[in-house]
Amino acid sequence: MFRNYFKIAWRNLWKNKLQTGINLLGLTVGTVCCLSILIYVIAQFGYDQQFEDSSSIYRIKTVIDENENTNPSAGTSPPIAFAMKEDFPEVSEVCRIVYFGEGNESLVRVSDSDEAYYESRGYLADSTFFKLFNYPFIEGKPEGALNAPNSIVLSKTLAKKLFGTKKALNETLVLGSGEEEQTLRIKGVFEDDFGKTHLNPNYILTMNSGGTGERVIEIQNFATQNFVLSYLKLAPGASAEALESKLPSFLQQHGAKDLAAVGFNKSLFLQKLNDIHLYSKGIRNQIDKVSDINYLYILLILALFIQLVACINFINLSTARANKRAKEIGVRKAIGANKGTLIRQFLGESILLSLFASVISIPLTALALPFLNILTEGNIDYSALFDLKILASILSLGILTGFIAGLYPAIILSGIKPIKVLKGSVSLNLGSGNLRKGLVVFQFVVSIGLISSVIIITQQVKHSQRMDMGFNKDNLIAVRLGTQQVSENFNATKSNFETVIGVTEVSGSNHYPSEFIMGDMGLTIPGGNPADQTLVHYDGISPNYLNTVGTSLLIGRTLRTNDSIQVLVNKATIDAFNIPLNKAVGSKLLQTYEGEVDEFEIVGVTGNYHFASLKEEIAPVLLFNETQPGWIILKAETQNYEALLNKLESSWKIINPNTPFDYTFVYKEVEKLYAEEKRLGKISVVFTSLAILISCLGLFGLVSFVAEQKKKEISIRKVLGASVQNVVRLLSKDFLSLVGIAFIIASPLAYYIMQKWLQDFPYRITIEWWVFMIAVIVALIITLLTVSFQAIKAAIANPVKSLRTE
Known part of the structure; x- marks a missing residue:
């Protein structure tokens, strides 16, 4: 029986080649889109599940309420984690991590070598790290690896880079330089390809070391210094x-006094380890790049709409051609076939x-995978296509799509009365049915909505790109000083750079423009309440x-080399303290901490400038005189940056021969501030184009069928003098009216959805009416082009061929 069904199905599909081809192409494109999105979305799930008892591990999240602003942070104050372990028997183990993040790389070299490297993703961690996170060890053992002072463990990648094929265990390496230089003993090498995780250390240094580790252990304040990532x-x-x-x-109980001293409220929450990657939107001080579950939902909804458009094409073409199969159905019913069989x-x-479209989509998706990785900035491997979840999803998607697309046509076709068919009196007239029109309207609603959304997203990205950042990002190069020793050479290095042809200005700072400034402190004005501080x-x-x-x-002046308590502040700072601009110079700001008061004198006010995500308003900033900054910032005017950088490196090596010349272009760092929106815009453009392509295929098939149904009417009209324009108008008018209905539905929906999306941006565009007019004009042009091709073909056909049988 199944073999017979298969034969009949194959013959019918082969017989109607145009309809089968359009349906197959539409379903294949839709399935490739769905599969591509599905692979990316699935890749964002399952983070941190490889750790033993991962469901019992939590990160402590801090929420600071200050001046009616809520600031969630992934960091906590240093003493909180171990105090919780002491107070609560339900806490079995804790661990703290200090992250030496991007932009804060450390200089690393093997002890007996002069070749040094800047290495990122360095962690400073308690000795309990491997009790919570069971990384497999290639060399050494995790037990006690971080117990001894000045111990370090390396990732497999870093160990191979530093030691090649030699064993790294018990070797020594040097971290930092000058006064900050530390000689460390390697106590293990761990596997860094250990599943998906938000923890991706390149090396882990024990907290039982000098410097920052010693400072973390000594801090006992429960309110401030929220830079430690705490896990339990x-x-x-x-x-x-x-x-x-x-x-x-x-x-x-532990921090009432500390909180009263700084003047803000603070709350602690627990965040599941497995939720960190997808549910950390708006949480600052992340240890690694995280995703956003809402962003994934948008992609899944987009995939659903694309697949629905492909299903609608199938339904429309199947019901439109129902008359073609009426006699087959009548005969089959007459010889005993029931409705269920049909x-x-x-x-x-x-x-x-x-299912055939699903099978075809697998190699097509494999071919598109490199482009998908570029589009999503992902790192999806070909093996992901053959993951059991993906294969099961492909099979389920094929069956579900076929079921949804074929159910309504199957019910309609199986309901044909055989007696009417065999008498030749059946006329289903489904080509003009209200359901078909409704489905076409739905396709246009999706198309117009997506076109409108793409325009708005593109506008917001361009608005971000054109936004006045408060500094000139072009022609700026930031050169990392990186170590204490090199920072001490700042003036000499700066002087050397100033002599390089093409360099117009040179200065220094602890953060390059657009880099997030993590450090903050609570300040008040003289006479203000010390408990009511503002974070700056x-x-x-x-x-x-x-x-x-x-x-x-x-207003005011810039900083001078001998300034100590004199500072610059941005406009947001004086606004936060309600200080008029004309009275700002000479005003004092006070920091009160543990009974001691530090005074700062404002000597100038700068314009506001961005140093964080463009989804955050510009915060107050205080600028002080730094003699040993972390970065050299230089402005260049040249047509040959490669030659300029070579000259700068040569000048660098004169002063810092054993330290790598490491630099970044500031405009590239600025682009990272709106990278997520830019990526969403690119994805939207690509998948909207594919959705429109699928809609065009459906329109092409429908118009082909309508033109075939009306070929005798068209021929008679031509004989009576109708022009090509008349025929095109005859076949186009119904579809153009459906576009108008879709415009009325899609415009308010798209406006509402995009207005909600724009609420995340404090600096956002205003949605203009012409956006939706452009969307509907694009939809009309696409419809006219699609319809006109078949309409003109029908209009110029020889009417004699259609009428000669009459």
Whole structure:
């Protein structure tokens, strides 16, 4: 029986080549889109599940409430984690991590070598790290690897880079230079290809070391210094919800005095380890790049709409051609076929076609995978296509698509009365049915909505690109000083750079323009309540900094080399303290900490400038005089950057012969501030284009059938004097009216959805009416081009061929 169904299905599909080809192409394109999105989305799930008892591990999240602003952070104050372990028996283990992140790379070299490298993703961690995160060890053992002072473990990748094929275990290496130089003993090498995780250390240094580790251990303040990432593991049977409910009283017990001193409120929450990658939107101080579950939902909805458009094409073409199969159905019913048998037959045809499209989509998706990785900035391997989840998804998608696309046509076709068919009196007239029109309207709603959304997203990205950043990002090069020793050579290195032809300005700062300034402190004005402080970020700069980066000075003077308590602030700072601009110079700001008061004198006010995501408003910033900055910032005017960089490296090596010349172009760093929106815009353009292509295929098939149905009418009209334009108008008018209906539905929907999306941007565009007019005009042009091709073909056909049988 199944073999017979298959034969009939194959013959019918082969007989109607145009309809089969259009359906197959539409379903294949839709399935490739769905499969591509599905692979990317699935790749974003399953993070951190490879760790033992991962469901019992949580990260402590801090939320600071200050001046009616809520600032969630992945960091906590240093003493919180171990205090929780002491107070709560349900906490079995804790670990703290200090992240030496991107932009804060450390200089690493093997002890007996002069060749050094800047290495990122360095962690400073408690000795309990491997009790929570069971990385497999290639050399050494995780037990006790971080117990001894000055111990370090390396990733397999870094160990191979430093030692090649030699064993790294028990060898020594040097981290940093000058006064910050540390000689460390390698206690292990761990496998860094250990599944998907938000923890991707290149090396892990024990907290039982000098410098930052010693500082972390000594800090006992429960309110400030929220730069430590704290993790805990619950004891078996313990409830995270119950523990979280105890945290307000815990924080009040240990940190009431500290919180009162800084003047802001603070709350602690527990975040599941497995939720960190997808549910960390808006949380600052992340240890690695995270995704956004809402962004994935948008992609899945986009995939759903594309597949629905392909299904609608199938339904429309199948119902439109129902009359073609009326006699077949009548005969089959007359010889005993029941409605269920016919439904199974027609569903089998649609599922067969859909499964065929699914099979074709696998190699096509494999070919498109490199482009998909570029588009999504992912790193999806070909093996992902053959993951059991993906293969099961492809099979399910094929069956489900075939079922949805074929169900309605199967029900309609199986309901034909055989007696009417055999008498020759049946006329289904499904080509003009309201359902078909409704489905076409749905296609146009999707197309117009997607076109409108793409225009709005593109506008917002361009608005971000054109936005005044508060500094001139073009022609700026940031050169990393990186170590204490090299920072001490700042003036000598700066002097050398100033002599290089093509360099117009040179200065220094602790952060390059657009780099997030993590450091902040609570400040008040004289006479203000010490408990009512305002958080202000702080950054060190050299005197020529403003002139180099192009940040405006609104009032006052710039910093001088002998300034100590004298500072610059941005406009957002004086606004936060309600200080008028004309009274800002000479005003004082106070920092009160543990009874001690530090005073800063404002000598100038700069314009506001961005140093964080464009989804955040510009925060207050204080700039102080820095004699040993972390970066040299230089402005260049040249047509040959390669030659300029070679000259700069040569000048660098004169002063710093054993330190790598490491630089970045500031405009590239600025682009990272709106990279997510730019990526979403590219994805939207590509998949919207494919959705429109699928819609055009459906329109092409429908118009082909309508033209065939009306060929005698068209021939008679031509004989009576109708022009080509008349015929085109006859076949186009119904479809153009459907575009108008879709425009009325799609415009308010797209406006509402995009207005919600834009709410994340404090600096956003206003949605204009002409966006939707462009969308509907594009839809009309696409419709006219698609319809006109078949309409003109029908209009110029010889009417004699259609009328000679009459």
